[in-house]
Amino acid sequence: MNITIKKYVDDLFHGYEETPELRDFKEEITSNLHARISNLEEKGMQSNDAFTKAVAELGDITTIADEISKQKRNELIGEMYIQQGNKVGVKHAIGYTVAGSVLLFGLITSLITYFSTNNIFYGISALLPFVVPTGAAFVFLGLTQETARNYPMSWIRALIYALAVGSILFGITISTSQYYLDGNTWVEILGILIPFAIPALAILAFLLLTEKKRYKPWVVEEQRIIMEDYYQRYSDPELTAKRGLLSGALWVGALGLFGLIWLLTSVIYALFVIILAVVCEMLIEYKMHKKSKV
Amino acid sequence: MKGKVSADLLRGHTDTIVLGILMKSDSYGYEIYNTILEKTGGLYQLKEATLYSSYKRLEKEECIIGYWGDETQGGRRKYYRITDKGKNRYRQNKVDWEFTQQILNQLLEEE
Numbered sequence: 100m101n102i103t104i105k106k107y108v109d110d111l112f113h114g115y116e117e118t119p120e121l122r123d124f125k126e127e128i129t130s131n132l133h134a135r136i137s138n139l140e141e142k143g144m145q146s147n148d149a150f151t152k153a154v155a156e157l158g159d160i161t162t163i164a165d166e167i168s169k170q171k172r173n174e175l176i177g178e179m180y181i182q183q184g185n186k187v188g189v190k191h192a193i194g195y196t197v198a199g200s201v202l203l204f205g206l207i208t209s210l211i212t213y214f215s216t217n218n219i220f221y222g223i224s225a226l227l228p229f230v231v232p233t234g235a236a237f238v239f240l241g242l243t244q245e246t247a248r249n250y251p252m253s254w255i256r257a258l259i260y261a262l263a264v265g266s267i268l269f270g271i272t273i274s275t276s277q278y279y280l281d282g283n284t285w286v287e288i289l290g291i292l293i294p295f296a297i298p299a300l301a302i303l304a305f306l307l308l309t310e311k312k313r314y315k316p317w318v319v320e321e322q323r324i325i326m327e328d329y330y331q332r333y334s335d336p337e338l339t340a341k342r343g344l345l346s347g348a349l350w351v352g353a354l355g356l357f358g359l360i361w362l363l364t365s366v367i368y369a370l371f372v373i374i375l376a377v378v379c380e381m382l383i384e385y386k387m388h389k390k391s392k393v
Numbered sequence: 394m395k396g397k398v399s400a401d402l403l404r405g406h407t408d409t410i411v412l413g414i415l416m417k418s419d420s421y422g423y424e425i426y427n428t429i430l431e432k433t434g435g436l437y438q439l440k441e442a443t444l445y446s447s448y449k450r451l452e453k454e455e456c457i458i459g460y461w462g463d464e465t466q467g468g469r470r471k472y473y474r475i476t477d478k479g480k481n482r483y484r485q486n487k488v489d490w491e492f493t494q495q496i497l498n499q500l501l502e503e504e
Contacts, residue, residue, distance in 0.1 A: 123471070124445075130468035131422035131441070138423075158440025163449060 104132050107154065112164055116319075117311055118250060120167050128160065191244055198236040205229020223276040230272055235265035250313045260306060263299040270295025342387050349379050398436045406490070407439070407447045408456075412483040415457060415475040422448075422471065448473060456482050 108129050115121055132153050139149035187195075205226050213222030239261035242252040252260075274292040277283050314322075353376035361369040403410075414420060414428050426441060451457045456479030462470040475483070 126468060127422060127471040128441075128445070130464075130470050131426075133468060134421075134423040134470070135426075138427075156438070156441060158442030160442045160445065163442065163446050166446075166449070 103150065104129055104136070108132070111160060115164050115168055116316065117313065118167065121164060122253070124164065124167060128157075132157070187244065191240055194236065194240045198233045198240065201229055202233040205233070218279075220276050220279040223272065223279065227269075227272045227276065231265050231269045234268045235261040238264045248315060248318045250315060252313060256306065259302065263302045263306075266295050266299040270299070338387065338390065342383065345383055346380060349376055349383070353379075398433065400437065400439070403437055404439070404443060406486075407443055408451055409483060409486040409490070411444065411447050411451065411473075412456065412475060412479050412486070415473055416480065416483055419472045419474045421462065421473070425473075451479065454478075454482075 108125050112121060112125060135153045136146070136149045139152060140146055144152070205228070208229070209222045209226035212225040213219060216222075239254075239257050242257035242260055243254050245251045251257075270292045273295075274288045277291055278288050312319075353372050357369045357372045360372060410429060411425060414425050420428070422441070422444065426439075426444060429437065429439065448457065448459065452459055452473075455476060457473045457475055459471050459473050462472050464470055
């Protein structure tokens with residue numbers, strides 16, 4: 100029943116920006132609905148009927164969500180140019196400091212171990228217990244950090260990210276140290292790495308694919324303006340096609356020339372071709388910009 | 394003739410009703426809803442959405458403060474506490490209502 104209520108509330112606000120305010124509001128509604136349904140059930144109502152009744156008496160909640168969203172959007176667009184700095188809370192500041200110190204301590208310890216034993220395996224082994232938790236901690240802190248552009252991620256999701264990254268780090272560290280230990284072959288090293296890396300990568304892939312945008316309203320607004328500007332500039336299909344052909348010709352030519360000069364002289368001279376091509380690309384963009392303004 | 398509850402008339406006083414309940418003790422959404430239902434003998438069935446927008450409004454006007462309880466079962470509850478400003482608002486609204494009621498009674502006296 101818990102899951103149904105949560106899903107119902109989630110669906111209710113599907114498509115709204117996931118601000119911390121909205122998340123709070125959703126939690127409030129969910130817990131109240133839950134209390135109400137349990138109460139109706141205690142009075143002898145079937146749980147499905149109780150759910151239907153509670154939901155029916157909820158009324159139109161989306162107008163409030165609209166207000167939360169809109170109010171937030173207006174507030175933030177207003178603050179857009181004032182509040183660009185990052186807001187690091189006390190908890191995060193402490194977290195970063197602790198994780199940083201632990202990592203530094205680990206680095207020093209591992210260097211001391213390495214120099215005193217002259218065996219890189221011992222050095223890496225000494226680093227292992229420090230790198231894994233601090234790496235995971237940095238991921239967690241970074242994701243739950245509110246920035247000028249993004250809202251913080253919910254801590255449960257961030258924790259899964261952190262654990263996955265921790266697992267990969269653990270795999271990498273342990274397999275590297277094994278490599279130095281007694282010259283294991285690459286196949287054996289991969290054998291050690293895979294059980295840590297593959298599931299973690301799968302989890303990361305899943306999380307990344309299901310990621311919701313956490314942009315703040317002003318970022319969304321900014322992107323919309325940029326996109327609109329872009330569409331307006333290239334609204335003429337003929338112009339767009341010409342620009343594409345010109346760019347294509349430029350880069351194919353540049354790559355050919357790059358290869359040729361590399362073969363004839365050295366890669367240093369060939370690099371100048373790429374720089375020149377970038378300059379030409381910018382000039383094309385400039386010309387198109389001017390043309391579309393007319 | 395039997396009277397019935399004028400929901401429109403009551404809805405205009407949702408904020409004052411909520412403040413009145415919070416005057417006694419801190420409370421959360423479902424409890425507030427239930428109190429209203431019980432006090433009116435189940436006659437006034439308001440939508441929860443009406444209450445939520447009332448909380449939002451009162452919170453914005455600093456008449457109440459929301460805070461999370463530490464329940465573990467069934468999710469945390471959001472409680473509301475009345476502020477001094479809210480208490481003043483409640484008293485003022487009550488006086489206003491009593492006065493309005495008096496005027497209304499005078500206006501509706503004759504049939």
